[in-house]
Amino acid sequence: MLFNTDVNVLSIPVGQNRRLSVRGAIRLSMVIGFLVALSLSAPRRLTAADDGRGRGCSNRTLRGDYGILVSGIVPAGPNGQTEMVIGTTLRSYDGQGNFTEVSNTHGQLSGAVEGRKGYGTYQINADCTGTTALFVDGIPFPTETSMVIVDDGREVKEVVMSPPPAFVTAVQTRVAH
Numbered sequence: 001m002l003f004n005t006d007v008n009v010l011s012i013p014v015g016q017n018r019r020l021s022v023r024g025a026i027r028l029s030m031v032i033g034f035l036v037a038l039s040l041s042a043p044r045r046l047t048a049a050d051d052g053r054g055r056g057c058s059n060r061t062l063r064g065d066y067g068i069l070v071s072g073i074v075p076a077g078p079n080g081q082t083e084m085v086i087g088t089t090l091r092s093y094d095g096q097g098n099f100t101e102v103s104n105t106h107g108q109l110s111g112a113v114e115g116r117k118g119y120g121t122y123q124i125n126a127d128c129t130g131t132t133a134l135f136v137d138g139i140p141f142p143t144e145t146s147m148v149i150v151d152d153g154r155e156v157k158e159v160v161m162s163p164p165p166a167f168v169t170a171v172q173t174r175v176a177h
Contacts, residue, residue: 056126056127056128057124057125057126057127057128057130057149057153058124058126059095059096059097059122059123059124060095060096061124061128061149061153062093062095062099062122062124062149062153062156063093063094063095064092064093064174064175064177065090065091065092065093065174065175065177066090066091066092066093066156066172066173066174066175067088067089067090067172067173067175068088068089068090068091068101068103068158068170068171068172068173069087069088069170069171070085070086070087070088070089070103070105070168070169070170071084071085071086071087071168071169071170072084072085072160072166072167072168072169073085073165073166073167073168074107074165074166074167074168075163075165075166076107076109076110080165081109082165083107083108083109083110084107084108085105085106085107085108085110085168086105086106087103087104087105087106088103088104089101089102089103089104089170090102090103090175091172093122097121097122097123098119098120098121098122099119099120099121099122099132100117100118100119101117101118101119101120101134102115102116102117102118103115103116103118103136104116116136116137116138117136117137118134118135118136118137119134119135120132120133120134120135120142121133122147124149128148128149128150129146129147129148129149130146130147130148130149131144131145131146131147131161132144132145132147132158141163142162143160143162143163143166144160144161144162145158145159145160145161145170146158146159146161147159153174154173154174155171155172155173155174156171156172157169157170157171157172158170158171158172
């Protein structure tokens, strides 16, 4: 670096017969810093299963067996009564939008119910969210859920959206074979 007496500022050589003043270097650094900060803060569209390879989810993301842990509050009779319930389920997804399941639950009032069969449909969106319609033997209406697929399809987080008195969450984990 050389001191330039004509301009009374420090100057930096930047090429053959060219110099950049300190003020110019500061301005250039500020512009570069602004552009870097802008690029780092720009929103990036992510999906729950984004692993850097740029692929999304579909019905094919869910294939095979998942173990499910369920807990929450469900309707317990015609009078609007509810009960706390816990349970486990083995659900098998076909990768085409259909599933079957067998569940074991224990209700605060209803007691244990083992081996209850169910079936349903599911729809997975590209952003790895989805919905299901579950039909369970002995229940005259479907249970509708909302879900999100995480960890590249190894886990699913699910919540009951309908019927309204149900307040249930579930965590599904892919079964290793």
